[in-house]
Amino acid sequence: MTTAPEDLARLYPWLDEAAAAAEVGEPLLGRIHVAAEEAVMNVAMHGIGLGRNEVINVRLLREAGAVALVVEDSGPEFDPVAAPAVAKAVSLDGPGAGGVGLRLLRHYCKDMAYHREAGVNRLVMRFAL
Amino acid sequence: MPIAFEELAGNITKVLLSGRIDIAGASAIDMPLSLVGGSKKAVIVDLSGVEFMASLGLRSVVLSGKAVLSKGGKYVLLAPQPAVEEVITTSGVDELFPIFRDEASAVAAVS
Numbered sequence: 202m203t204t205a206p207e208d209l210a211r212l213y214p215w216l217d218e219a220a221a222a223a224e225v226g227e228p229l230l231g232r233i234h235v236a237a238e239e240a241v242m243n244v245a246m247h248g249i250g251l252g253r254n255e256v257i258n259v260r261l262l263r264e265a266g267a268v269a270l271v272v273e274d275s276g277p278e279f280d281p282v283a284a285p286a287v288a289k290a291v292s293l294d295g296p297g298a299g300g301v302g303l304r305l306l307r308h309y310c311k312d313m314a315y316h317r318e319a320g321v322n323r324l325v326m327r328f329a330l
Numbered sequence: 331m332p333i334a335f336e337e338l339a340g341n342i343t344k345v346l347l348s349g350r351i352d353i354a355g356a357s358a359i360d361m362p363l364s365l366v367g368g369s370k371k372a373v374i375v376d377l378s379g380v381e382f383m384a385s386l387g388l389r390s391v392v393l394s395g396k397a398v399l400s401k402g403g404k405y406v407l408l409a410p411q412p413a414v415e416e417v418i419t420t421s422g423v424d425e426l427f428p429i430f431r432d433e434a435s436a437v438a439a440v441s
Contacts, residue, residue: 206357213353231413238352239384301423309420
């Protein structure tokens, strides 16, 4: 998908189809929706930029005992796995929503792995079945 | 629209969110919630009708609530469904905007 708003909105129906093909249902699918939105929108808003034609690739793979959600993009390097931990509470004085998305990613995924190669960021998020 | 409003006694504004607050839903609520944040001082956000909300929707709620709190107002959350409540508590947003189970308690908290 590109980062055009109408393209980004296709994320959820695509996830539903991919999850059905991988025989993944609720409540895990809902948790995958939360993590996928965060990962893709992080790339769209802070990496590539909204409304651009560069592509974000998203794949859902069934593994032994887990489901892997893979997000690839060619935006600036950003490793959410190595990003500093953020305090749990949202601060009234702090900026914006205060790192809410990163906390959600770390909570919903069993584990995350990041790799950058040939200018491509690859984030693999695994969810226990 | 995934957002509607009710004016309650005592100058309390009840914001009713509903459906999926996903990328499209968050876009639809962002501006109305921003207006609430800039103009109201006692706000209840009813989440009972929300089926899905993640960081984008939560961001709109947080920014609106912070605007209300920053001018001495009160902003609380009402009756989220379990999956939405997990997003809220995991993110720590409930430490700034408390969750109430029933409207009477929420009204008392913002009065």
